[in-house]
Amino acid sequence: MLRDDIKTATITAMKAGDKERTAALRLIGAKIKDRDIEARTGKAPDNDDDLVTEVLQKMAKQRRESITMYVDGGREELADQERRELAVIEEFLPQMMSEEDTKAAIADVKASIGADSIKDMGRVMGELKARHGAVLDMSLASRLVKESF
Incomplete structure (x- = not known):
């Protein structure tokens, strides 16, 4: 532990x-x-x-x-x-996800919850944190989610 x-x-x-x-x-x-x-x-x-x-x-x-x-x-x-x-x-700290892995995780989450606009950013971020919270740089993820819409 x-x-x-x-x-x-x-x-x-x-x-x-x-x-x-x-x-x-x-x-x-x-x-x-x-x-x-x-x-x-x-x-x-x-x-x-x-x-x-x-x-x-x-x-x-x-x-x-x-x-x-x-x-x-x-x-x-x-x-x-x-x-x-x-x-x-x-x-x-555990090894953080790379930018490429983070982009792939964002695409996966967006597809699974049907996110298609910036209004869904909160749901996408919440799901990302639930799935990858310990190994995800949330500030990088936030920037990449904004760019993805």
Whole structure:
């Protein structure tokens, strides 16, 4: 399980004395625990790996946005810190679908639900997320769905 892999990596990083990696892995663990607490009151994914992947994707997105803001603001040292954290987070994320695979999935979903106009974009995106949520870059998918109409 992904959660166990993260715990094992944290222990390994602590034993190796890698403080930056340990800090990033502890941050991941804390976010997962926060999500566990949220899941007690709301609807949680059926699969634990889906929950962990969801947390990791959100963290990765936040890091990418922060990197852009830091670079634009001339704070390269902070951007480098975010890049290092992003590298650790991405180690545990599943391989994302390529652009070609994403286009094929969009065509399949559009055909199966009968989407023929931009008004159906929400239904297409919802079905894409249901079918391929863990391995689909939703921002890329959104752009490609818009282009496909």
